[in-house]
Amino acid sequence: MAYKSTGGSTGLPDFFSDLVRCETRLYNALNDSLRERHAIVTSQFECLRHLRDHPGSRVADLAAAFAVGIGATSKSVDRLEKHGWVARQPNPSDRRSSLLALTDDGRELVDAAEDTFTERLAELLADILDDPSMPAVARTLATLRSALERAQTGMPTG
Numbered sequence: 001m002a003y004k005s006t007g008g009s010t011g012l013p014d015f016f017s018d019l020v021r022c023e024t025r026l027y028n029a030l031n032d033s034l035r036e037r038h039a040i041v042t043s044q045f046e047c048l049r050h051l052r053d054h055p056g057s058r059v060a061d062l063a064a065a066f067a068v069g070i071g072a073t074s075k076s077v078d079r080l081e082k083h084g085w086v087a088r089q090p091n092p093s094d095r096r097s098s099l100l101a102l103t104d105d106g107r108e109l110v111d112a113a114e115d116t117f118t119e120r121l122a123e124l125l126a127d128i129l130d131d132p133s134m135p136a137v138a139r140t141l142a143t144l145r146s147a148l149e150r151a152q153t154g155m156p157t158g
Contacts, residue, residue, distance in 0.1 A: 026124060033120040038113045045117060047076060048085060048110035051102050058097045069156040085109055 031042040040048075050065055051057055057065075063073040077100060080086040085106030088098035102110065128134060148154060 026121070029124055030117060030120055033116055034113055037116045038109060040109065040113060042117075043076065044080060045110065045113050047080060048102065048106055049114065051086060051100050052107060052110050055101065056099045058091065058099060060097065062100070064155070067154050067156065080106070 027042055030045075034040050034042055034045050038045075046066070047062060050062060054061065054065075059074050059077055060070055062068075062077070063070045066073070077086060077088075081088060084103055087101050087103055089101055091097045091099050122129070
């Protein structure tokens with residue numbers, strides 16, 4: 001969709017709507033595939049993948065990475081722990097927090113689910129991945145994300 005500039009308006013509300021609806025539809029489609037093939041949802045996959053790629057993370061680290069409240073993140077980790085995919089270990093530098101580690105089952109699951117995730121995402125984006133504007137769009141989104149993260153914009157307050 002083209003974003004028109006009319007009398008100083010840059011079409012930002014339409015841009016926002018398109019951005020959010022694309023994210024929601026992609027997320028839901030990936031959710032369906034992950035649930036069908038691995039009995040997990042996208043948020044669980046992302047959490048497991050983060051823990052695989054960032055060993056020794058704490059709940060607070062996950063919350064910051066995903067811009068989600070600590071309470072909600074802790075409950076998500078509790079569910080992953082209940083499934084046997086994540087284990088909490090004492091944090092030697094801070095008794096008040098735990099370090100999170102994938103179990104062998106968790107590592108096996110996230111590795112298998114990553115293949116499904118990547119294949120499904122490639123299917124969903126196949127028609128536009130070859131679009132010449134795609135690299136510019138990817139750079140723009142990465143720049144926007146970086147700026148928002150640097151300024152800690154949109155971080156939960158509780």
